[in-house]
Amino acid sequence: MQHxxxxxxxxxxxxxxxxxxxxxxxxxxxxxxxxxxxxxxxxLPNDSLxxxxxxxxxxxxxxxxxxSKRLYRLLLSVAISHKVIPVMCFDRAARVLVGCSAxxxxxxxxxxxxxxxKIGEILExxxxxxxxxxxxxxxxxxxRVVSVVPLxxxxxxxxxxxxxxxxxxxxxxxxx
Numbered sequence: 001m002q003h004x005x006x007x008x009x010x011x012x013x014x015x016x017x018x019x020x021x022x023x024x025x026x027x028x029x030x031x032x033x034x035x036x037x038x039x040x041x042x043x044l045p046n047d048s049l050x051x052x053x054x055x056x057x058x059x060x061x062x063x064x065x066x067x068s069k070r071l072y073r074l075l076l077s078v079a080i081s082h083k084v085i086p087v088m089c090f091d092r093a094a095r096v097l098v099g100c101s102a103x104x105x106x107x108x109x110x111x112x113x114x115x116x117x118k119i120g121e122i123l124e125x126x127x128x129x130x131x132x133x134x135x136x137x138x139x140x141x142x143x144r145v146v147s148v149v150p151l152x153x154x155x156x157x158x159x160x161x162x163x164x165x166x167x168x169x170x171x172x173x174x175x176x
Contacts, residue, residue: 016133016146019080022087023127027120028075032094033102036071044068070102075142076123078130087132089145096148097123099157108159112166122158127151 035044040058072094076087091102098105098119109115131146162168 014134016131018129018131020129021127021151022078022080022130023125024076024123025079025084026077027123029116029120032072032074032116032119033070033106034073035068038069041071070106072098072102076145086142087130087145088135088140088142089148093145093148096150097126097158099159105159108162112162115162115166118162118165119158122161126155
């Protein structure tokens with residue numbers, strides 16, 4: 001992976017940087033979330049849910065679903081000034097774009113066919129200001145989105161558009 005600093009150069013930078021704007025080109029939605037310990041937020045194995053294990057990091061014994069939760073892990077392709085780069089958008093930043101928790105979106109997608117694919121279509125072309133940084137984990141491959149601010153005046157989070165598309169009543173929910 002080529003490391004990109006705030007000037008668009010190829011040297012490694014540990015400081016976060018913010019390009020003038022980023023345009024979302026693609027959103028990988030096939031695995032948009034992961035199961036995490038509700039205590040320490042570390043990844044939990046999906047295949048061990050029938051036999052609830054103990055979290056390997058904090059020793060929290062969890063019983064699905066109360067002591068576990070889903071967190072976002074969205075892989076985006078974004079265009080910056082002169083190139084397209086892959087970036088990883090985790091829970092805090094992804095909630096800005098999606099407008100709900102990963103658990104809520106996961107459940108919505110289970111109930112509504114093709115909703116998972118629609119998320120990418122909804123977000124494609126959105127212009128945002130993103131603060132990016134190098135991953136802290138040496139094995140990670142993509143820049144991290146530290147924060148995101150949509151730039152379009154009429155921006156609505158993806159869940160709002162999904163609810164409209166699928167005819168789900170949004171009147172009882174708080175405005176996102």
